Amino acid sequence: MTIARGIRTPIMHRIDTAKGYAFVGGTIADDTTLPMGGQTEQILAKIDGYLAEAGTDRTKLVSASIFVTDLSKKKEMDAAWTAWLAPENLPARATVGVADLGGGALVEIVVTALQA
Template identity: 65%
Template structure:
């Protein structure tokens, strides 16, 4: 069975299928806060999306992070490591992209296991 949560005009933010939680690309709401601040906002949103699906960040499986400037990756990593303890780190790819939209510096896509 497939469950869909948090519908937008173009997608569902969260889809659960066969025990896997898929969270679509997530960006910050306040683009004025810089990369670390945008990362903090996104991770807080992801916490809420995972809660909606009945799971949490300790069950992350993978993350794909899109950055407009890979030279600033340490700023993002600082927020990431503050949010998630090392024993719960998922697999992860950080990809440099030319543009994510006006003042958007980062977008994160994650996959997690549903709660047992």
């Protein structure tokens, strides 16, 4: 089995592809001063780019894990999420409350998609 890796960071690769799947590692917003909804919008735009680099797009998502530091603000994240995805393309998803993501990040998203 061949694994292709792309966009190396000091601790991981942003994208791994294997067996027809693209795996996008944990992604946070560049501007962590934004509220949760704004951070989510930035993250989703970044994920669009990562998916394109892997030869796929948001319509091929099969799963998502979302980590948020304040579950009382989850509706902000959900609003950005559902504005980004058509109802027929909503993947299996889990949202998990966490104590801290570091650096002011309020949300971090991990996704898996089929390659186009």
